[in-house]
């Protein structure tokens with residue numbers, strides 16, 4: 696199956712166009728703007744079939760109504776959030792068939808209270824919950840909720856491809872190296888990310904296997920990370936969720 700196409704928007708967002716078995720039909724994920732999507736779709740002769748929205752922030756929703764009106768397509772969005780243009784409110788565990796793919800809904804609160812991810816054919820569209828080498832900020836939910844959401848994503852099959860909504864990988868890796876400098880996987884992944892960005896390519900998708908090796912927010916149970924964070928003055932023993940909360944606060948203040 697073809698990979699999803701990244702349409703860059705704003706400074707560092709990606710709007711993903713997801714192909715199906717009939718590759719001209721695409722799902723549009725988190726269109727914060729309509730114009731770059733229309734441009735990408737029309738240049739390639741694609742047929743938008745539906746819109747998937749992960750959460751209510753404007754950089755994920757701003758283009759929804761214009762695209763839905765132009766292409767007369769349904770809009771799937773979390774039932775727990777008020778998102779203009781929603782035609783199908785989705786909840787955890789819901790599965791829906793479309794001409795592009797069958798999608799399964801995972802509720803992953805933390806960044807926002809109603810945030811969802813969409814899973815299809817080992818492709819994960821996770822909005823602002825999981826980033827490569829990082830995770831979303833806690834705007835509405837608690838650290839406990841976000842940690843549980845991330846553990847849920849980390850438990851997906853390792854080959855699952857991870858399509859995040861922002862290109863934050865290189866700056867996230869600076870923090871990852873700060874808290875776990877002995878992890879050579881982070882070093883190698885950073886070299887790869889730099890090569891891709893220098894060539895003008897997205898660093899995404901990553902995979903769940905990659906993230907389990909390099910993402911400190913999925914590694915809260917690892918002794919090497921715990922030991923180095925303690926050397927930096929962090930908590931010596933804590934539950935995974937409390938340790939996650941410390942890491943998330945440090946990342947908020949990190950000047951890498």
Ligand SMILES: [Zn+2]
Nearest residue numbers: 750752806823
């Ligand atoms: Zn957001």
